[in-house]
Amino acid sequence: MKHLESHFIELYSKYGTDNKLIKQYWTALKHQYLSNGRYYHNLHHIEAMLTELEAVKEMLVNIDLIWFAVFYHDVIYTPQSNSNEEDSAIYARERLINTSLNNKQIDLIVALILATKKHELHQESDFNYLVDADLSILGKPWEDYLQYTKNIRKEYAIYPDIIYLSGRRKVLNHFLAKDQVFKTHWFQERYEEQARANIARELALYRCVRIDPLNNT
Known part of the structure; x- marks a missing residue:
């Protein structure tokens, strides 16, 4: 948490001198990401994205602008x-x-x-690195991926299985239908194969059971 706060304040301080206002912005941002019901779209997700992009920062054109986008891209989040x-x-x-x-x-x-809504290929590489970082959880080891699916299900707890699983299958099949889940060579090399395996494995869970498999794994 302290690392994120320092990063945020240092970033803002490059473009403003009102330290009190900057700290107010951080407090408000933190409050949003720590609000009830955020099991995945929280500060851990922000930290994970920053870590992913730190590894490719020499490939980024407008790095500070990307940092701002990471911090704010899920600041408002309501599953409905x-x-x-x-x-x-x-x-x-x-x-x-x-x-x-x-x-x-x-x-x-x-x-x-706005690019993090549809995760589409963009002509500017910064966009592609950002959306790839946003989707990087898809290519993590199965245990991490499974925990992610459970956290997402908790965020959508308002919906019964029949509605949630229908929407979830649609999203997963959309990813599998793409030639590449990830847009950049760096993320493809690192996560593409595992992401496809994870997505296929999650879909298989839904074919094997009628009740919500994520609560019974």
Whole structure:
């Protein structure tokens, strides 16, 4: 947690001198990510993304703008909503206008945040590295991946299995239908094979049982 706070404050301090305001922004951000019901889309996810991108930072063009996008991309998160990314982008813009970032830079941060909604291939490499980092959990060892699926299910606990599993299958099959889950060579080399194996294995769980397999594994 302290590492994230230091990173956030150091980043903001490059573009603003109001330390009190920066700390207020961090406190508000932390409150959002620590709110009840966030079992996956929390500060651990933010930290994991920062770690992934740190490994490829020499390949990033606008690294500070990407850091801002990481911190804010899930700041608004309600499982029932279809506009989390848009709402997160608005939240970010309202705070970034109080920095020395120019409109073009803020627009780019907003665009990066919005890119995490559909995770599509982009002509600018920064976008591809960001969305790959966002999806990196898919390529982790099975035990980590399984815990991720359980945490996601908890976030969507409001929905009964018949609705949740239908939507989950659709998402997983969408990934498998792609030529590549990951957009960049670096992430493909590291995670592609394991991601496809994990996704196929999760789908197999749903074919084997009628009740929610994630609560009985």
